[in-house]
Structures are given as C-alpha cells and as structure tokens.
Amino acid sequence: MKKKAIKYFLIATLLTSSVLVFANLTESGTQENTTEYKVGEAPFDKMMEVLTHKRCVNCHPSGNVPRQGEDSHLHNFDVVRGEDGHGLAGYTCNTCHTDENNDYSGVPGAPHWALAPEIMAWEGKTRVEIAQQMMDPKRNGGRSAHDIMEHLTEHELVLWAWEPGVDAEGNPREKPPVPKDEYIQAVKEWIEAGAVIPEE
Ligand code: HEC
Numbered sequence: 001m002k003k004k005a006i007k008y009f010l011i012a013t014l015l016t017s018s019v020l021v022f023a024n025l026t027e028s029g030t031q032e033n034t035t036e037y038k039v040g041e042a043p044f045d046k047m048m049e050v051l052t053h054k055r056c057v058n059c060h061p062s063g064n065v066p067r068q069g070e071d072s073h074l075h076n077f078d079v080v081r082g083e084d085g086h087g088l089a090g091y092t093c094n095t096c097h098t099d100e101n102n103d104y105s106g107v108p109g110a111p112h113w114a115l116a117p118e119i120m121a122w123e124g125k126t127r128v129e130i131a132q133q134m135m136d137p138k139r140n141g142g143r144s145a146h147d148i149m150e151h152l153t154e155h156e157l158v159l160w161a162w163e164p165g166v167d168a169e170g171n172p173r174e175k176p177p178v179p180k181d182e183y184i185q186a187v188k189e190w191i192e193a194g195a196v197i198p199e200e
C-alpha cells in the first residue's frame with residue numbers, strides 16, 4: 001500500500017511539474033512577441049547595419065560606375081554599368097571577376113557578378129528609403145517579401161560580403177559589422193513579423 005501511495009505521489013508531482021513547464025513555455029512564447037528591443041538590437045537595425053555597409057553599397061551605387069574599397073572610390077579601369085549591369089560588350093565584369101575571389105590579384109568574385117540595376121541603387125539613401133524600395137515590387141524586380149527574404153539570406157552576391165577576400169594590395173576587405181548568422185536570423189525575424197519599416 002505504501003509503495004502505491006508513493007507511486008501516485010510521484011505521478012501527481014510529475015503531472016503538476018509538466019503543467020508548470022507548459023505554462024512557462026506559453027508565457028515565454030507570448031513574451032517573445034511583445035519584446036521591446038533596444039536601439040541597435042532590433043532585427044531591422046541589425047539588418048540595415050549590413051545593407052548600408054560598403055560591401056553591399058559598392059555594388060548598389062547611384063550612377064553608372066561600381067565603387068571599390070573601404071573608401072568607396074569609383075571603380076578603376078573605366079568600368080561602367082553597360083546595358084544590363086554586366087559592363088560593355090567585349091569589356092564585361094567577368095573579363096576580370098570570376099565565380100570566386102582571386103587573392104593573388106585581389107579581384108573579388110562570386111557567381112553572377114554584376115552591378116545592381118539603377119532602380120536598386122542604395123548609395124546616398126537613408127536606411128528607411130532603402131528598405132522601402134527593397135520591399136516595393138515595382139522597384140525590387142517584382143519580388144514578394146518571401147523572395148526578398150530568400151535573396152537576403154541565400155544569394156551568392158549577398159553572402160560574398162562575409163567572404164570578401166583581399167584587395168589588390170593584399171589587405172583583407174572589411175566584413176559587415178554584424179556576424180552572418182545573426183544577420184540571417186534578423187532578416188527572417190523582421191520579415192516574418194510583417195517587415196515593418198520604422199519611421200526613421
Ligand atoms: C557584385 C555586386 C553585388 C554585391 C556585392 C551585392 N549585390 Fe545585391 N544585387 C546585385 C545585382 C546584380 C542585383 C540584381 C539581381 C536581380 O535582380 O536578379 C542585386 C539585387 C539585390 C536585391 C534585390 C533587389 C532589391 O534591391 O530589392 C537585394 C535585396 C540585394 N541585392 C541585397 C544585397 C545585400 C544585402 C548585399 C550585401 C550584403 C548585396 N546585395 C551585395 C549585385 C550585388
């Protein structure tokens with residue numbers, strides 16, 4: 001009899017503790033949705049710290065010339081956009097840029113190397129303006145929010161920014177200020193929460 005009582009007692013304890021664990025889980029679940037982020041920690045802030053970095057903006061310039069380096073100077077060798085962002089006929093980007101970085105010559109590389117269309121220019125724009133145009137299918141190549149999430153987290157030219165190689169002098173290029181995994185997480189969180197663009 002005593003043994004049985006202990007058994008029931010144990011079962012009862014187990015049941016209550018699982019109810020408690022469950023209650024805790026749901027509580028933290030709702031908590032997550034109402035979290036107030038500090039400036040600099042919100043998913044949007046993190047994402048935009050990357051998008052406004054020169055590793056992205058050098059290839060999303062206004063005007064017709066790519067930018068280079070940490071000081072974003074105009075691209076050497078009279079390189080221009082051309083009709084489709086791949087340079088001029090006979091003098092395209094892949095005359096020099098290949099699918100991977102060349103750390104001997106300092107020419108960066110990744111698949112599909114080309115200049116972002118002028119309609120997707122980010123240079124000189126505020127982070128709010130960049131986000132607005134990026135989410136606008138009329139200005140982002142007809143992409144849905146889901147397409148943008150995939151582009152931002154999977155595209156080779158985007159991910160290149162965290163493997164940027166070395167420049168012509170052999171100095172490593174600076175990476176964006178947010179680690180890749182954290183950035184990917186922030187993009188997903190921001191888009192899944194409705195891609196709300198703050199006022200400033
Ligand atoms: C080597 C040049 C290059 C680099 C570097 C580059 N991009 Fe792009 N980007 C492009 C091109 C070209 C397109 C247009 C491709 C298309 O429409 O299919 C594009 C399009 C995009 C788009 C979709 C259209 C839009 O503007 O909404 C996003 C988003 C984007 N890039 C984000 C980034 C981010 C973030 C980085 C940096 C981490 C980056 N890109 C770095 C060349 C580049």
Ligand code: HEC
Nearest residue numbers: 055058059066068069077079086087093096114115167168
């Ligand atoms: C004649 C060779 C050549 C051609 C053609 C060329 N590039 Fe470059 N590009 C380079 C070299 C070399 C560098 C590296 C310079 C450095 O960082 O020291 C470079 C760097 C860049 C960078 C800088 C990356 C960064 O963030 O610092 C971008 C962006 C770029 N090129 C885009 C293009 C695009 C787009 C085209 C075609 C429209 C193009 N390039 C055509 C040789 C070339």
